Amino acid sequence: MAERILMKGNEAIAEAAIRAGCRHYFGYPITPQTEIAAYMAKKMPKIGGVFLQAESEIASINMVYGASAAGMRVMTSSSSPGISLKTEGLSYIAGSDVPALVVNVQRGGPGLGGIQPSQSDYFQATKGGGHGDYRMIVLAPASVQEMASLTIKGFDLADKYCMTSMILADGTIGQMMEPIVFEDEEPKTYEKPWALTGTECKRPHNIINSLYLKPEELEKKNFDRYEKYKLIEENEPMWEEYMMEDADICVVAFGIASRVAKNAVVTARSEGIKVGLIRPITLWPFPVAPISAAADKVKAFISVELNMGQMVEDIKLASQCKKPVMLCNRTGGMIPSPDQVLESIRKVEKGDN
């Protein structure tokens, strides 16, 4: 029977990964995500899995690349500065079309920044980060329960589309403890005919590679990959809408910011302000449809973020700049309060944007 347990967000990711059939974890410690590695170190040896603390982030992402090429469900995790180190590998993984799950429990930046929560790797996650034409599926959990469910979803999407899924969390959800439930579900499995599993002299060699010396070939690879991305943009956007039916103002917030924002929306409604919330769950593909629909109804958007407003331009693109997009934010490890968001909502309601 499924029972409630009390977990940290980071532990929920690790447990969910194991339940999703991941038996290979490669990482390097960094606050505030170290509990993922600690949990894996304890559990993997007991279930015949591999936990390996590599000599660096760069080594660990390349171990992910290798294990994935061999057909394994594999993951790594880090926090902002560590993800920057991994981006070379992320680009190679994208160029080789192999699946991977990468977790970023964000902390303040740029540079070494701080250890407190942040959402300032939005650009890095949704716009590439590494070199070349590529995308990653980016999932933004807003609770410990979602840390678990989106980890499982992330593995499935990665296998389905042969690409990286990134869990873009932050130090708050990584560290906070909430009661959660795991459903007893068998992990989904995907055929991987491209994997390096040994030919037994019965089939031609599989080759996993991101190097194409003929430009025509490389161009075709990129065109094909973007056909796949188009499919994902059509089929995979996920979002939650709250009180949007009659809303005049639309708050847009993801991850931990959406919890703060939702509370502000409830208070504003009690003051008679018609405000709703759209919470993107996938940041790429960005949920264009609900934002575009809202743009025809509301008078303004308010983006609530733990960064300098990196999601604002995606809201502007999705709404085709039909309505103004205000920003309500804190950065550097600070978190907006429900009162700060409420104040932004009141301002827009009064019309002094």
Add this chain to the structure above:
Amino acid sequence: MENKRLTLFAGHYGSGKTNIAVNYAIKLASEGKKVCIADLDIVNPYFRTKDSEDELKANGIDLISPQYANTNVDLPALPAESYRLVQDRSVYGIMDIGGDDRGAYALGRFVDAIKAENNYSMAFVSNCYRPLTSTVDGAIEIMREIESACGLNFTCIVNNSNLGKITTPETVTDSFPYIEELCKKTGLPLWMHTAVKEVADKLTGVPVMAMTLQKKYFDIPDFPEV
């Protein structure tokens, strides 16, 4: 159980050590005792004793914590004044140890002095709703790892079984068979149960310490019920 001069709280990550240490310190101080609390957690810089600095000060409790605690240069180093706790035998000393064996390594340097004085309890803080300690054997494994990391053996058990904000009195009473088995298998006595005040007030007939949870660096609201 009588109050020993030194009380050490250790256990699994997230078992509730810091909250228990802080509340126990305040309880001793309210009984008129001279109390000093030391934050020996150099593993997790997100939640720590220093978060309760103002409250501890208001209760006349002496706090020893890493010099840069709660800043961006939080270093895994203990201040020299930590020794005061083991050397000054005129105070009641409370040590908040980091989680698991990794957190317990920091205690090692004080162990000779603690053993020499031989007036201490070391409590294993237990929560049966945490995944790695959800079985008694899982808890015992973590206990043994902590003991071998720090070189000191546990003397008692504190039952802090809870499910965070949704904890009810039944959540606590449901853990009694588990705790009984843990005590039986380890041969250690149960010192007390711990729970937030609203829950503790409804638990009768068992030794309970009612707690006020310390304020965190962040306090994220739940999603409102829709």
